[in-house]
Amino acid sequence: MSEATLTETSIPQKRLVVTEIPGPRSREIHERRRAVVPPGVHSVLPVYVERAHDSILVDADGNHIVDVCGGIGVTTIGHTDDAVVAAATAQLNKVTHTLFTMTPYEPYVQVAEHLAQHVPGSTAEAPYKTLLMNSGAEAVENGVKIARKHTGRPGVAVLEHAYHGRTMLTSSMNFKGAPYAQGYGPRAGDIYKAPNSYPLHDGLSGAEAAKRTIAYLEKTAGAEDLACLVVEPIQGEGGFIVPAEGYLPALAEWCRANGIVFIADEVQAGMARTGTVFSIEQFGVEPDIVLSAKGIAGGLPLAGITGRAEIMDKSQPGGLGGTFGGNPVSCAAAVAVFEQIGEQNLLAEAKRIEATFGGGLRELAAKHPAIAEVRGKGAMLAIEVVQPGTLEPDADLVARVIQEAAQRGVLLLSSGVYNQAIRFLPSLKMSDELIADVLLVLDEAFTAATA
Numbered sequence: 356m357s358e359a360t361l362t363e364t365s366i367p368q369k370r371l372v373v374t375e376i377p378g379p380r381s382r383e384i385h386e387r388r389r390a391v392v393p394p395g396v397h398s399v400l401p402v403y404v405e406r407a408h409d410s411i412l413v414d415a416d417g418n419h420i421v422d423v424c425g426g427i428g429v430t431t432i433g434h435t436d437d438a439v440v441a442a443a444t445a446q447l448n449k450v451t452h453t454l455f456t457m458t459p460y461e462p463y464v465q466v467a468e469h470l471a472q473h474v475p476g477s478t479a480e481a482p483y484k485t486l487l488m489n490s491g492a493e494a495v496e497n498g499v500k501i502a503r504k505h506t507g508r509p510g511v512a513v514l515e516h517a518y519h520g521r522t523m524l525t526s527s528m529n530f531k532g533a534p535y536a537q538g539y540g541p542r543a544g545d546i547y548k549a550p551n552s553y554p555l556h557d558g559l560s561g562a563e564a565a566k567r568t569i570a571y572l573e574k575t576a577g578a579e580d581l582a583c584l585v586v587e588p589i590q591g592e593g594g595f596i597v598p599a600e601g602y603l604p605a606l607a608e609w610c611r612a613n614g615i616v617f618i619a620d621e622v623q624a625g626m627a628r629t630g631t632v633f634s635i636e637q638f639g640v641e642p643d644i645v646l647s648a649k650g651i652a653g654g655l656p657l658a659g660i661t662g663r664a665e666i667m668d669k670s671q672p673g674g675l676g677g678t679f680g681g682n683p684v685s686c687a688a689a690v691a692v693f694e695q696i697g698e699q700n701l702l703a704e705a706k707r708i709e710a711t712f713g714g715g716l717r718e719l720a721a722k723h724p725a726i727a728e729v730r731g732k733g734a735m736l737a738i739e740v741v742q743p744g745t746l747e748p749d750a751d752l753v754a755r756v757i758q759e760a761a762q763r764g765v766l767l768l769s770s771g772v773y774n775q776a777i778r779f780l781p782s783l784k785m786s787d788e789l790i791a792d793v794l795l796v797l798d799e800a801f802t803a804a805t806a
């Protein structure tokens with residue numbers, strides 16, 4: 356690593372607010388943006404970021420903002436991790452593009468090997484195989500495509516509260532039509548949205564919720580018409596909903612019995628975020644296909660579709676690919692991420708965050724009656740915000756708390772179909788000290804927002 360890289364990336368891991376937020380320089384850039392970028396591309400907090408390291412974003416006005424979102428679960432290993440920057444920089448100086456389907460390169464194969472090592476169900480004797488693409492939505496698209504090819508069936512089952520992307524197919528798979536699919540129709544067909552497991556609201560056991568999901572799919576789609584069931588083990592955009600115990604194994608069992616490909620969309624929950632490399636491991640399920648993206652390359656675009664060989668091998672040569680899929684620089688970064696999960700003990704770090712951040716959130720919940728529940732696993736945590744004494748979502752309060760926190764230099768994000776939750780996706784390296792500071796700001800923000 357060169358000295359220049361180190362000095363550029365090392366930023367004190369402390370909150371520092373020097374202007375109002377957004378500050379004058381950010382507001383000036385924002386005005387220019389409004390002239391040339393359409394409003395459909397929205398920014399949660401329009402501070403224009405110049406540099407970032409681990410948990411801190413430095414904006415154009417010199418504010419040091421604590422990032423508790425990580426670009427929505429992407430910089431799981433922290434912004435500009437030294438090892439990731441070094442690996443990507445080295446690759447940048449070797450070769451940046453050939454197109455793997457023209458002339459291949461080793462880093463792609465290395466990423467596939469790492470994924471085969473970590474996906475539950477994959478073994479050394481019968482490793483799962485991987486196709487690399489660029490984004491989570493592309494991973495979902497290809498997962499569905501591969502499942503259809505394998506089964507020869509059209510149907511795609513998804514769950515209520517699910518989120519799978521913004522392409523034409525995936526926006527049709529999302530539970531929320533607005534804003535993702537609204538006005539962009541016709542929407543894709545043969546998609547069945549079944550009730551999920553949402554313990555806070557449905558009060559069902561895993562077995563009961565699974566029975567309801569399966570009954571719905573058998574009645575509406577018919578098992579024999581379904582190519583796949585696509586499930587986020589912990590629903591991300593839906594509000595960090597952790598299903599009741601036994602729910603996912605029951606669905607996986609039903610899929611197996613009916614020849615339906617069980618696809619775990621680990622785009623948000625995967626890559627060490629929850630304390631295991633893939634979150635589905637904690638639910639005791641061996642999926643047929645696992646989708647990864649976001650955190651896999653420490654901030655560079657990359658996505659993986661990793662599945663049982665007999666499923667992945669069904670596609671004909673030339674049937675899978677894309678110009679930029681598995682870009683060498685992204686692959687080199689991903690190899691570094693896989694290595695650093697071990698080197699920096701990131702699975703244990705996720706558990707530490709679950710204890711300290713989660714514990715702090717539970718203390719806040721005891722103090723603020725609007726917090727109905729603290730949930731999640733590892734460093735994928737959320738609070739559900741309601742009108743006290745009810746389970747009615749309070750999206751206005753969520754927005755006000757986020758606004759109050761932003762003014763104090765903490766970047767938070769809502770989640771959920773009803774914006775009923777505030778989610779926390781910190782870097783796995785966020786110190787307990789910085790977590791304590793975030794919790795303090797959150798406490799102040801709740802107090803100010805409910806005053």
Ligand code: PLZ
Pocket residue numbers: 427490491492493495518519520521587591592620621622623624648649
């Ligand atoms: N599957 C489970 O969470 C992306 C959306 C950001 P892409 N979630 C963040 C936004 O507003 O566009 C996501 C996800 C799950 C798939 C996706 C899609 O991943 O990389 O955004 O395409």
